Amino acid sequence: MSAHHHIQSTPEDDADLARWDDDGAPPAQPRSSPAAWLRVGAELGDRLVALSGRQDLLVTCRPGTRSGAPAAFFPTLGEVEFDARLFAPLQPHEIHPRIVGDEERYPAAWGVFVHEAAHAAHSVWTQPAGANPRVVEAALLLEESRVEGAHLITRPTDRTYLRTSARTLVMPDIAHPTLQGIEQAAAAAALILGRRDTGILDAGETRAVTDLCQRVLGADLLTTLTRIWTAAHQCADHDATTMLAHGQQWCDALDAAAPALPLPENLTDLLSGAVKVVMAHAAATDAADLAAQDAAANAMASRSKAQAQDRAQRAGQRRKAAATAKSVFNARSTTVNPDGTPAPSGNPVTGTRRPTAAEQSAAARLSRALRAAAYRERSEERTTSPTPPGRLNMRAALARDAQRAAGSVPTAEPFTHTRRRNSPTPPLRVGIAVDVSGSMRAACKPVASAAWIVARAAALTDPDSRTATIAYDRHLTALTRPTHRAPERVTTFDATGGHHNLANAIDALDHGLELSRPGAGRLLVIVTDARYGSDETAQAVTRVKQLTTAGCAVLQLTLTDKSRHLPGTTLLHLPQPSSAPVAIAKAATDAIRRTR
Structure with a gap:
């Protein structure tokens, strides 16, 4: 279980790409034209500019990815790859990301794309040569919730999609962990509770994972880990030194607590169950919010329709009244x-x-x-000004002289002008x-x-x-x-x-x-x-x-x-x-x- 699937380095050589394109097996028979997915990828690239603020990125969309993750961001290549199977059951001719609002038909896929856009915008720090791989892995784990929190600052309306993407990104890591033991439980806490602290998930929704991590890791270690990912959320996008320092603190905290923590044998099953509960609560909340939005939209549409009918009825009544007046x-x-x-x-x-x-x-x-x-008295409007015309007010004139003598900017207006207007009968x-x-x-x-x-x-x-x-x-x-x-x-x-x-x-x-x-x-x-x-x-x-x-x-x-x-x-x-x-x-x- 790790975030390294979502941020990828450059392939070692061209042979990696060749093996991807042709691994010796019979060529796959795509259900749809590759050119159609190329169009979808190009339109995703157009939308990525607004999501990430970058214009130097390429989006490739095809069934399957080189990394094996649903989507991945390659910083050195300037590329985001996207698994077309996330759009299922939609076919490429039914998908038009360039049209704003089309993403509402595939919220899970769009949530994953927003997550990768957050990486593209905020995962810009690079690991130095010779860095400890385990520390880098911990820093990238903290990066998952950090980039989503940073993305929400500039695009708060994407929260719904990021909540949906959590079910797509986190559950596979829980079911097929790459880490074991205490690191597995700590990673689950970082992926779920870290999103809680950035505002992606609600505290009530994550209660199951919170209780399990307190029981497995202990309250002291969980508090320490929470302090580490909270500090990482405040880290600048280019600050590799600080992110690696947080990764080192993460590893040190786990190493210090590991000998004294008896872990259950069925830890993976426990974590999967707790995360499923969290995702079920989140899905229920999203469904309720969507139902409330639909109800509000329907109510607004009903009010608009009623107002239109009322306007039409009034217009018809005015036309009828005009005809009646003309005849009478x-x-x-x-x-x-x-x-x-x-x-x-x-x-x-x-x-x-x-x-x-x-x-x-x-x-x-x-x-x-x-x-x-019907008679109306004439209205009077009295204004003051620093210069004529107008009637001189000696008190204001003396105050203006005193202000000027004191070296301050004169604010007194000694001339008063009264304008009288006749009110219409x-x-x-x-x-x-x-x-x-x-x-x-x-x-x-x-x-x-x-x-x-x-x-x-x-x-x-x-x-x-x-x-x-x-x-x-x-x-x-x-x-x-x-x-x-x-x-x-x-x-x-x-x-x-x-x-x-x-x-x-x-x-x-x-x-x-x-x-x-x-x-x-x-x-x-x-x-x-x-x-x-x-x-x-x-x-x-x-x-x-x-x-x-x-x-x-x-x-x-x-x-x-x-x-x-x-x-x-x-x-x-x-x-x-x-x-x-x-x-x-x-x-x-x-x-x-x-x-x-």
């Missing part, structure tokens, strides 16, 4: 169905009349109130939806008056202000339209309809007046007793919630005690229907006053 606010004042087609009957409009003197006075008062509510958007089913007959006259008053006052207040009124039952009828001109006459109507269609009425007002768009005082007034069916109520409440979320105030006016409250609206009960214009005017004033 037609020039002929016709009643339309929810789908925009003209309704053959059911127009609640009974005619028009001239506004009364009281209504004209109310519109003038509301206009003045709206202008007062917000326009008003008021939409009125009045229920014209049979139970709302008492609201017809006051709402008709209120609609004209609000429209007239808005036009007098700001040319950008707009209002609109829609009468709804099963059909939709525009009483006033979202234009910049105030209506000359009051549109009168009656309530004789049946059923309700508040949702489409809100959509038309929302699109026509841009009630969902900030930047204006926005108010939706719904005059209704809300005695709807469950589906009608649900659709209306959905629209109301969207408007209130966008910052639009929604007021529900009711005239009887038997009225129901639409969730999300501000309910206002009016025992006297004639007070509806005053209530709507006050709500409009409050809406524009709250606008920022």
Whole structure:
């Protein structure tokens, strides 16, 4: 059991390579084209540049390796050889390492490749001539966990692959050890517990090997060995002297403790069993982490899909609302169905009349109130500077002179400049939806008056202000339209309809007046007793919630005690229907006053 399989010296002569290419046996029949594996090796070489930071390395990929290990790094040749059988059962045409993310289909093979990349990046110290082979072997054993720890510093996301590679690299060394006795147990501790201390494996996962090594090696010797590999983890990549010194300490500690340690005869079986437990725990942890990642990815995909569906639904609703608004606010004042087609009957409009003197006075008062509510004081921005223009502050000027006399850098700024800016006056958007089913007959006259008053006052207040009124039952009828001109006459109507269609009425007002768009005082007034069916109520409440979320105030006016409250609206009960214009005017004033 040793790390020397993963770092190889240059072959002694060309005969070694010749024996590899032709050992006298019949030529092997590859299952796939050698050229295909050459392509895989070339693409691995491209990825090795990012993994190791080196551009002078060659990667060869073929079934089997010269060293007999799953993979090996030849420092003097600048070569990494890789056993193609690690990709099994994938065939070369199914493997594309150049594509980032393709490694997720063969994590074990990629983990071994990352391990060799760590050697290529950090195993750059060379053993001096005449070094003790046993000391070099111990140093290379310590090198296994050292390079992985150093690799994690620059590429922490490769930890998952290094955990997977441990099962491929460590288990064969445990099952077919090259060391015996105390050195075998110490090597198992270095390979497993060393990876624990570099963060590759978790402490809980390595408990089985920790307990076995304490029982076999003793707590004192294990503490000494732990101190040695921990010090080796801090060694610089080029420091051969220090690495060999740690190797010498390793050998000395084993030689000193060996005579007093009775080792069990079945040590190999015990070590194999303990390492299998460690790897099983690690595999279970990785599987749980992968399942958690998949669950998180699925949840994110579900949220993205739901958000996309919601956006598509909202876009469809906006298109439908635009079509509804276009059909409702037609020039002929016709009643339309929810789908925009003209309704053959059911127009609640009974005619028009001239506004009364009281209504004209109310519109003038509301206009003045709206202008007062919309007025914004000029904002002031005060800045200081070390030079004019600006008003001189003598205290700051004296402080600046004192700073200059003291030899320090002057920081006082004696000139003050005040900039005053006019705040824009917000326009008003008021939409009125009045229920014209049979139970709302008492609201017809006051709402008709209120609609004209609000429209007239808005036009007098700001040319950008707009209002609109829609009468709804099963059909939709525009009483006033979202234009910049105030209506000359009051549109009168009656309530004789049946059923309700508040949702489409809100959509038309929302699109026509841009009630969902900030930047204006926005108010939706719904005059209704809300005695709807469950589906009608649900659709209306959905629209109301969207408007209130966008910052639009929604007021529900009711005239009887038997009225129901639409969730999300501000309910206002009016025992006297004639007070509806005053209530709507006050709500409009409050809406524009709250606008920022």
